[in-house]
Amino acid sequence: MLLQPMGDTAVVVGFGNVIGATTLEKVRAATIALEANPPVGTLDIVPAFTTITVVYDPTLRGGYTAFQARLLACLKTVKRLRRGMVTTLTIPVCYGGEFGPDLGLVAQGAKLSERAAIASHTRPKYIVGAVGFAPGFPYLAGLPLKLHTPRRSNPRLKVPAGSVGIGGKQTGVYPQVSPGGWHLIGRTPLKLFNAEEVYPSLLKTGDQVQFKAITAEEFAAWT
Amino acid sequence: MDIKVIRPGMLTTIQDLGRHGISGTGVTEGGAMDKFALVLANLLVGNAPNKPALEITLTGPELEFSSDALIAITGAEIDGFEHAQPIKVYAGDRLDLPVITRGCRAYLAVAGGLNVAPVLNGAGTDLRAKLGGFQGRALRAGDVLSANVVSRETHGRWKLSPTLLPAYSASPEVRVLPGSEVDEFAEIFWKTEFEISTQSDRMGYRLKGRQLKRKSSRELISSAAIPGTVQVPPEGNPIVLMADAQTLGGYPRIAHVAQIDMPLLAQLRAGDHVSFRRIELEEAQTLASQRMRDLNLLVMGLQDKLR
Numbered sequence: 001m002l003l004q005p006m007g008d009t010a011v012v013v014g015f016g017n018v019i020g021a022t023t024l025e026k027v028r029a030a031t032i033a034l035e036a037n038p039p040v041g042t043l044d045i046v047p048a049f050t051t052i053t054v055v056y057d058p059t060l061r062g063g064y065t066a067f068q069a070r071l072l073a074c075l076k077t078v079k080r081l082r083r084g085m086v087t088t089l090t091i092p093v094c095y096g097g098e099f100g101p102d103l104g105l106v107a108q109g110a111k112l113s114e115r116a117a118i119a120s121h122t123r124p125k126y127i128v129g130a131v132g133f134a135p136g137f138p139y140l141a142g143l144p145l146k147l148h149t150p151r152r153s154n155p156r157l158k159v160p161a162g163s164v165g166i167g168g169k170q171t172g173v174y175p176q177v178s179p180g181g182w183h184l185i186g187r188t189p190l191k192l193f194n195a196e197e198v199y200p201s202l203l204k205t206g207d208q209v210q211f212k213a214i215t216a217e218e219f220a221a222w223t
Numbered sequence: 224m225d226i227k228v229i230r231p232g233m234l235t236t237i238q239d240l241g242r243h244g245i246s247g248t249g250v251t252e253g254g255a256m257d258k259f260a261l262v263l264a265n266l267l268v269g270n271a272p273n274k275p276a277l278e279i280t281l282t283g284p285e286l287e288f289s290s291d292a293l294i295a296i297t298g299a300e301i302d303g304f305e306h307a308q309p310i311k312v313y314a315g316d317r318l319d320l321p322v323i324t325r326g327c328r329a330y331l332a333v334a335g336g337l338n339v340a341p342v343l344n345g346a347g348t349d350l351r352a353k354l355g356g357f358q359g360r361a362l363r364a365g366d367v368l369s370a371n372v373v374s375r376e377t378h379g380r381w382k383l384s385p386t387l388l389p390a391y392s393a394s395p396e397v398r399v400l401p402g403s404e405v406d407e408f409a410e411i412f413w414k415t416e417f418e419i420s421t422q423s424d425r426m427g428y429r430l431k432g433r434q435l436k437r438k439s440s441r442e443l444i445s446s447a448a449i450p451g452t453v454q455v456p457p458e459g460n461p462i463v464l465m466a467d468a469q470t471l472g473g474y475p476r477i478a479h480v481a482q483i484d485m486p487l488l489a490q491l492r493a494g495d496h497v498s499f500r501r502i503e504l505e506e507a508q509t510l511a512s513q514r515m516r517d518l519n520l521l522v523m524g525l526q527d528k529l530r
Contacts (some may be wrong), residue, residue, distance in 0.1 A: 007400050007451050007479025008507035017446060031247075044246040046447035052448030055246070058482055059515040063508035121299075130445060132249040132471035135352050176352075193248070195342055195354050196376055201248035 001030075001075065005064055006053060009043075011071060012046035012053045019141055023050050024127045025081050028206025032085060033078040039070035047205040048130035049139075088125070088208040091173065091188050093120075093164050094219040102152075106166055106183050110146040118213050120144050121185065126171065126209045135174035136193025136201040140209055143171045155181035162187045164211070175201075186213075189222035225289040228366040229317065232284035232392070237337060237356035237368075238330075240273045242345035246470050252450055253355070254347045256328050256425060256466045257489035259389060259514070260298030264332035266521055267295035267383070269310055269375050269529040274336030275346035275356075279329040281492065283320025284362065290314050293334040293375050293529075299326025299490060307388070309377040309529065326391055326490040335371030350425065351467065378528055387517055394496040395487040400504055402453060402476030407439045412477055413499060417461070421493040425467040428488065430497070434459030438476060448472030451480035453499075463488060481507035483514060487516075 002014040015026045031047045034054065038045065042054035056067050095118045096103040109116035126140035133139075144164065151167045156179065159165070163174045165182030174180055175192035192202045203209065214222075228235075231251050235472070238261060241254025255261035255278055262272040277284075283301055300306045301320050302483035312318060323329060339346040339356065348356025357366060434456050448454070452464045454474035461477060465488065478499060480488060491497060 004403065005400070005504055006403070006476075007449065008481050008504055008511060009451070010447070010449055012403075017444060043243040044252075046246045046470060048446050049444050051444075051446040053449070055243070055447075055449060058508045059512040063384075063512075131247060131469055132445075133469065137248040137249055143505065172482050199248070200245065200250065200343060205247065209408075 003068055003071070004101075008058045008064075010053050010055045011064070011068060013054065013071070015050050015052075017050055019049050019129060021127055024129060024206050025139070027052060029081045030075060030078050031117055031206065034074055037074055037077065039067060039074050040072070041067055048132065086206060086208055087204070088210065089203065090210050090212050091164075092214040092218070092222065093122075093146065093186040093188050093211050094214050094216055095186035097216065099216075099219070100164070102183035102187040103185040106147060106149050106185055109149050112146065117147065117185075120147055121171070122207070122211045122213055124210075128203050128205050128207045128209060129170070130205050131201050131203060134175060134178050135195075136203070138172055138203045138209070140171045144171055147171075149183050151181040151182060155179055159184065160187065162189060162192075164188060179198060187219070189219050224292060224335075224368045224372045226337075226368040226370055227289070228289040228362050228364055228368070229285040229287055231362040231364055231366070232279055232320070233282040234280040235284045235362045236278050236348040236350070237275050237339055238278040238347040238382055239275045239345055241347060241466065242343055242349075245343055246447065249470050250343060250352065251349060251467045251470060253349050253467050254345065255330065255489075257298045257330065257486040259486040260330045260489075261332070262518060263307060264295045264297040264330040265336070266518065267297070267307060267524060268293050268332050268334035269373075269525070270332060270334065270336050273519070274332065275287045275339045276330050276332035276337065277362075279320065279323070279331060281327060281395045282322050283329070285317060287317045288312050288314060291371055291374070292370070293377065295332050296455070297330045297332075298486075299323045299329040301329055307383045308453075311377075327492040328489055333370045334375040335373035338369040349467070365405055375529055378530060387521065389484070389486045391487060391490050393491070394498075395484070395491075396498050396500050397484045397487055398479040398502045398507065398510075399453065399484075399499045400481060400507060401501060402478045404437075404439075404455075404475035405477050407437050407475060408435050408455065409438075411435070412461070413501065416496050416498045419491050419493050419495045419497065420460075423493055425465055427465050427468060428463045428491070430461045430463065435461060435477070443473055443475060445471045445473035449479075451482070451485055452476055452480040452488050453480065465489070481510065483507065485508040
């Protein structure tokens, strides 16, 4: 674990430079400890892949030195993750067709039938590496190698809300209509971001995600 | 009290001090670009520092007040209106704010504050996510804002000490702290006067002047980005992230703007210039604390002048 100041208002807590389940478990465990007992002066806690950035009030007495000491004291209380501390969420997806216009292309790249590509995408347990880019957008780590597909050379100006995409080594879900360069393979009826909620994002960094294929009828009937 | 928008101006939004506690969900910090000016406008009308106020960009709006009110305008200067002084307006008055001649963003606070239902811990307008402020968007002609009514007057003759204001300029030297990849770039960054390009908005300023070449091709893992981060994309023109910065970034970071000088950047417009000077973390935080103390002293000083 390495602490490094970022400007005069933040500290980056680093957990190495490998994106993966082990690192994300450490990030998750430390995030839980920090959120349960934030050091005095904490304004924001942003976990992402291999780091947690803690934004703090630079005008507090003692500045960085004092804040860093409080942060370290809190990080000493980090406990190992136990069952139940990590949420696993199943995301229903209607693959292909008008919801996933790029499924054919992704399957072709993987030398798979569309059905086999769907099976491959629904098999792993993904881990949320970070939530960002847009409110509630999860970057999911764990995409099978075969499905890795470079981003589109011409990004779409309007990706519909709920679209499930593949961009390079990652897969993710667009919570709201936005521009986007990922290949779209399906769509979920779930709402990933809701500004009315106290915690507006359905997913948090470190959560586990599994996709489940549903039919267009099931999609239409989803409430 | 109602404030009717007769003409909206180029980009007038409701802003406050931004959203905290939910950056991990991808919601931008947002809030006023010049947070000092927003706080000052509020204090000058006797409000708490974080009350929602109007951020006015380059061209002013025309506003009609339904009741008497005390207002203050800070940040950019607007011809014909006293800067950083309480101004009395009367019921039925139409305030016609012209084009901004110096600076880029003016803040207009009303005693009592604008009435805005907070969304996700903030009243500010997030234009990209279309939430907060007035229906999540910039003001349009015909909108009617609601403000709390308080009867507050200014007493005696007084003027704000100009030493309290940031050194606003169209070509400021901005103090920064080194970023994590500073050593991967040549020294030229520190000797260049950059121009604010037209591709600049509340999310970030794209600078031009010198293309910065990175010495390393090491791949970086995305991590949190915050307002003030100066990042360098592969084409080499640095970008300063501003209030509506995205919450994650994967470009190398050459520097971070010290909190104290964010207002200087907020007042720049396309065509203005900026250069950067490195300071130490301790100095940056001392400067931020001093400004906080100055503002606290101002609150005390204003107590018997605003009643």
